[in-house]
Amino acid sequence: MKKIGIVGATGYTGVELLRILATHPDVEITYVTSRSNAGTRVDSMFPNLRGFIDLEFSDPTTDALAQCDLVFFATPNGVAMKHTAELVKAGVKVIDLAADFRIKDLDVWSKWYGMTHACPELVEQAVYGLPEINRERVKSANLVANPGCYPTSVILGLMPLLESGLIDLDNIIADTKSGVSGAGKQANVATLFSEMGESFKAYGVGGHRHLPEIAQIFSLIADTKVDLTFVPHLLPIIRGIHATIYANANNDIDFQALYEDRYKNEFFVDVLPAGSHPETRSVKASNMCQIAVHKNPESSRIVVLSVIDNLVKGAAGQAVQNMNLMLGFEENIAINKPALLP
Ligand SMILES: NC(=O)C1=CN([C@@H]2O[C@H](COP(=O)(O)OP(=O)(O)OC[C@H]3O[C@@H](n4cnc5c(N)ncnc54)[C@H](OP(=O)(O)O)[C@@H]3O)[C@@H](O)[C@H]2O)C=CC1
Numbered sequence: 001m002k003k004i005g006i007v008g009a010t011g012y013t014g015v016e017l018l019r020i021l022a023t024h025p026d027v028e029i030t031y032v033t034s035r036s037n038a039g040t041r042v043d044s045m046f047p048n049l050r051g052f053i054d055l056e057f058s059d060p061t062t063d064a065l066a067q068c069d070l071v072f073f074a075t076p077n078g079v080a081m082k083h084t085a086e087l088v089k090a091g092v093k094v095i096d097l098a099a100d101f102r103i104k105d106l107d108v109w110s111k112w113y114g115m116t117h118a119c120p121e122l123v124e125q126a127v128y129g130l131p132e133i134n135r136e137r138v139k140s141a142n143l144v145a146n147p148g149c150y151p152t153s154v155i156l157g158l159m160p161l162l163e164s165g166l167i168d169l170d171n172i173i174a175d176t177k178s179g180v181s182g183a184g185k186q187a188n189v190a191t192l193f194s195e196m197g198e199s200f201k202a203y204g205v206g207g208h209r210h211l212p213e214i215a216q217i218f219s220l221i222a223d224t225k226v227d228l229t230f231v232p233h234l235l236p237i238i239r240g241i242h243a244t245i246y247a248n249a250n251n252d253i254d255f256q257a258l259y260e261d262r263y264k265n266e267f268f269v270d271v272l273p274a275g276s277h278p279e280t281r282s283v284k285a286s287n288m289c290q291i292a293v294h295k296n297p298e299s300s301r302i303v304v305l306s307v308i309d310n311l312v313k314g315a316a317g318q319a320v321q322n323m324n325l326m327l328g329f330e331e332n333i334a335i336n337k338p339a340l341l342p
């Protein structure tokens with residue numbers, strides 16, 4: 001059994017890691033942290049985990065984390081970068097669910113995250129943990145930067161078109177909507193039920209930190225700069241991201257076949273039949289990304305619809321997918337589950 005530590009195990013993504021890993025047959029969660037709940041039993045705070053996790057939350061210390069085989073950081077941006085160098089040196093594998101290691105250009109990172117990087121030497125060697133593009137690199141990685149939730153939905157949604165070179169690169173639009181759990185568990189007036197329920201709004205139109213993350217991957221795939229308009233919206237639901245992506249085709253082929261072929265060997269990307277309209281509820285609590293591609297033969301416009309659960313394929317589920325690859329397990333262990341309805 002591999003020993004697993006989770007830093008930030010009381011947050012939304014941390015507790016989702018606990019839920020998923022509780023039934024993983026090849027790992028044992030040995031150390032879970034929360035500074036504000038140190039000494040509290042996991043199952044007294046999260047009764048859904050009674051009988052599954054027999055641990056107390058601890059204050060995070062690097063010494064205790066160094067006893068693990070793999071550590072997840074489910075913490076705010078800027079936390080993992082302070083511990084990772086020591087852990088990697090001690091032979092511990094690290095997966096950061098935040099953005100400390102996602103962006104290779106440190107000036108760009110500092111501009112969007114408002115910090116100076118504490119561990120710049122490890123940024124280059126960190127592998128961007130989207131297995132659908134980096135599977136082999138993830139397998140041998142010591143440090144994985146788990147992708148952002150919006151980037152996961154948008155990159156998987158557009159990747160077949162970018163790889164094929166069949167779209168114009170100067171007018172792509174990603175119109176994305178997220179459930180409120182994407183904002184995390186900390187108190188915030190804007191995410192109160194009475195503030196965001198029965199309402200719908202865009203935010204970050206002038207700039208959102210996921211834009212440089214998506215742009216970095218798009219440029220790598222297309223091998224040139226890609227001009228993307230990215231507009232996130234806050235949906236009055238708890239879980240789920242729906243991305244509607246618009247691009248102009250410069251050629252007419254069978255786009256449905258292109259998508260089906262690109263993802264035919266991908267366990268966690270499901271290309272729906274032509275004409276489908278994926279729903280966030282069809283991927284709730286599952287690690288699946290469901291995609292539908294729409295192309296009217298009268299128009300050059302392609303519309304791709306992509307849905308994920310922000311806490312699963314957008315965070316904890318994808319992190320476990322990466323963990324499975326890094327530790328040499330079957331990629332879909334513990335995350336091979338259908339969605340929860342209704
Ligand atoms: N929510 C989502 O849908 C997604 C989130 N992410 C990213 O994952 C990370 C976690 O997100 P989420 O679970 O929503 O966050 P939450 O705010 O819900 O939880 C944060 C957790 O981190 C702990 N924490 C906070 N500050 C520190 C610190 N300085 N040192 C150690 N532990 C700390 C908190 O516990 P305590 O303060 O008690 O120590 C808590 O357990 C973030 O970087 C987020 O951007 C990525 C994709 C999707």
Ligand SMILES: CC(=O)N[C@@H](CCC(=O)OP(=O)(O)O)C(=O)O
Nearest residue numbers: 098099148149178179180182183
């Ligand atoms: C609805 C909502 O507020 N979503 C968050 C993004 C989710 C997230 O946690 O960002 P990372 O994936 O980069 O860690 C936001 O827009 O800031």
